[in-house]
Amino acid sequence: MSQLTDLTARRLAVAVADGQTSAVEATQAYLDAIASRDQAISAYNETFAERAIQQARSIDEARAKGAALGPLAGVPIAIKDNLATTFGRTTCSSKMLADFRAPYTATAVAKLEAAGAVILGKTNMDEFAMGSSTENSALGPTRNPWDTGRVPGGSSGGSAAAVAARLAAAAIGSDTGGSIRQPAAFCGVVGLKPTYGRVSRYGLVAYGSSLDQIGPMTRDVADAALLAGVIAGGDPRDSTCVDQSVPDYLASLETPIDGLRIGRPSEFFSEALDGEIAAAIEQACQVYRSLGATIVDVSLPHSRIDVDAKGQLSSYAVAAYYVVATAEASSNLARYDGVHYGHRTEDKVDDIVALYSRSRGEGFGDEVKRRIMLGTFALSSGYYDAYYNKALKVRRLIKNDFDTALTACDVLLAPVTPTPAFEFGxxxxxxxxxxxADVYTISANLAGLPALAIPAGLSAAGLPIGMQLIGPVFSEETLFRAAAMFEQAANLPDMKPPMIDESS
Amino acid sequence: MSPKIDFDLTRHIGLLSRLELSDDEVQALADHLAHILQYVDKLQELDTDNVEPMAHAVAIHNVLADDVIGQSLTPDAALANAPQRDGDFFKVPKVIGDSQ
Structure with a gap:
């Protein structure tokens, strides 16, 4: 048997169920990998070694007694540190929540545990999920396992790096403007931003409530389908979570889609896109054609990306997003007041406004302050219509474009990022x-659509390149099947960072 | 289109945001906000006169729960993360001044 940490989550679950290995062995293998490699990566904010081994032991005991095992029994998983857990801390990589211990557990995490997953620890992120590189973490950055001089992407950079570096069999992240897909692309893993309302947000620390979704980050498409099936579904504790039955995503995965129509949004293939990424996606189109799919050109005019003479990118979607998301953030983050929980200034202050303002001034990092300020401005008297309302109208134009484009095809094929992983600073x-950095991912959040990022190859410099499939609402099953077709046929290089074999 | 984001306006937004900021922070934020808002002004190129604002991506409807007593946090659990507590209360500095 190959190394336990090289197995996908699905294979590992089968190995545990068949008795080829035990949950304790698998968990210990990951704890050992974290002990030897995470110093170089810093994927984790906190690990739960003792608790994880206990969880694993109870799964092994259940198996020994012949009890039915969940679909993730014995699979060690990492979760982003903005998902509330009653065990350990929930810090959002912020000084504001440095010692916060949540009084309840997020529904997505509870569902993973109910399915038998072993929670290894909480992963690093940009503070309050605001960022695209994990450089905004108050706990220091996470490094990209493919090149430790480069960022892993963000905000779910710790989760992406943990999966890529074999420090977890799979992970959970959250995606408000690309925070699952962009780091997945930078680290060479699979990442799904589900349809808005597919996964309960209960226990996800809120950033942009009309945009946030929790989703899986995994080594292959089957694992993403497996985890998505576990965490999806209605929840009375999230009124925006849609109570619609969850298909068995794995059951149909191996069945190719007959006559698949793939839409290629022409606006996404401009000079804004790195040449190697454009070539990789062109190659993917060839793979799909060889499988009988047709590629059709479609248009998303309001997601257009312009490049000016100085090489500066611009996009209506990014402009609308940074009004909508920051407006929602300014409201959501008003709860951090230094009174109920979180950081409180140690200075003597005279009144309650000073207590709020000083505690928040001390507790939040620069990017969080910037977004709160921008959102507060966009919602303030006199500017509400010009900024917030205008952005919401453009949001509808963006969504209408997708609705139209998706009448001509089943899924859209798009880049995830303009370039491969960039350097620190x-x-x-x-x-x-x-x-x-989120110019290709933001539109799907504004439109509420599911989008699945998968590896599409490596650049000449040996950095992962990703691509994403975007579909109509609740079309996750189609996305998984279409992605699995490519994964089977593409003959990609092994998406394992070289550092792993060098270090072990 | 965008208003002039100067030091004073930024200081005012800081107050509305309940963020105590140093002068250096205000100056840096003024520059960043002006730069970002200039970019956001790109939205004004689009005619949106007959477009309905879209606050949510999927149809949102009210969800009504049955009026039954369920489990909620105990006072100790609710106060467990309080920076300061006094019995079963969150403790804060004096909110109302002594003067009339």
Missing amino acids: EKTDDPLQMYL
């Missing part, structure tokens, strides 16, 4: 440059 001086 490359975009930290200019917030706008960082925002533009």
Whole structure:
């Protein structure tokens, strides 16, 4: 048997169920990998070694007694540190919540545990999920396992790096503007942003409530289908979570889609896109054609990406997003007041407004302050119509484009990022440059559509390249099947970072 | 289109945001906000006169729960993360001044 940490979640679950290995062995293998490699990566904010071994032991005991096992029994999983858990801390990689211990557990995490998953720990992220590189973490950045001089993407950078570096069999992230898909692409893993309302947000620390979704980050498409099936479904504790039955995503996965029509949004293939990424996606179109699919050109005019003479990108979607998301954030983050929980200033202050303002000024990092300020401005008297309302109208135009495009095809094929992973410090001086790292992912959040990022190859420099499939609402099953067709046929290089074999 | 984001307006937004900011922070934020809002002004190129604003991506409807007593947090659980407590209360500095 190959190394336990090289198995996908699905294979590992089968190996545990068949008795080829035990949940304790698998968990210990990951804890050992974390002990030897996470110093170089910093994927985890906190690990739960003792608790994880206990969980694993109870799964092994249940199996020994002949009890029915869940679909993830014995599979060690990492969760992003903005998902509430009654065990350990829930910090959002912020000084504001450095010691916060949640009084309840997020529904998605509870469902994973009910399915037998072993929770290894909480992963690093951009503070409050605001960022695209994990450089905004108050706990220090996570490094990309493919090149530790480069960012893993963000905000779910710790989860992506953990999966890529074999420090977890799979992970859970959250995606408000690309925070699952962009780091998945940078780290060479699979990441799903589900349809808005597919997965309960209960226990997900809110950033942009009309955009946030929790989703899986995995080594292959089958694992994403497996985890999505576990965490999806209605929840009375999230009124925006849609109570619609969850298909058995794995059951249909191996069945190719007959006559698949793939839409290629022409606006996404401009000079804004890195040449190697464009070539990889063109190659993917060839793979699909060889499988009998047809590629049709479609248009998303309001998701257009322009490039000016100085090489500066611009997009209506990014502009609308940074009004809508920050407006929602300014409201959501008002709860951190230094009174009920979270950081409180140690200074003597005279009144309650000073207590709020100083506690928040001390507890939040620069990017969080910037977004709260931007959102507060967009919602403030006199500017509400010009900014917030305008952005909501453009949001509808963006969604209408997708609705139209998706009448001509089953799924859209698009880049995930304009370039492969960038270097530390490359975009930290200019917030706008960082925002533009999400130029291809933001539209799906604004439109509420499911989008699945999968590896599409490696660049000449050996960095992962991703692509994404975007479909109509609740079309996750189609996305998984279409992605599995490519994964089976594409003959991609092994998506395992070289550092792993060098270090072991 | 965009208003002039100067030091004073940024300081005012800081107050509305309940963020205490140093002068250096205000100046840096003024520059960043001006830059970002100039970019956001791109939205004004689009004619949206007959477009309905879209606050949510999927149809949202009211969800009504049965009026039954369920489990809720105990006072100790609710206060467990409080920076300061006084019995079963969150403790804060004096909110109302002594003067009339």
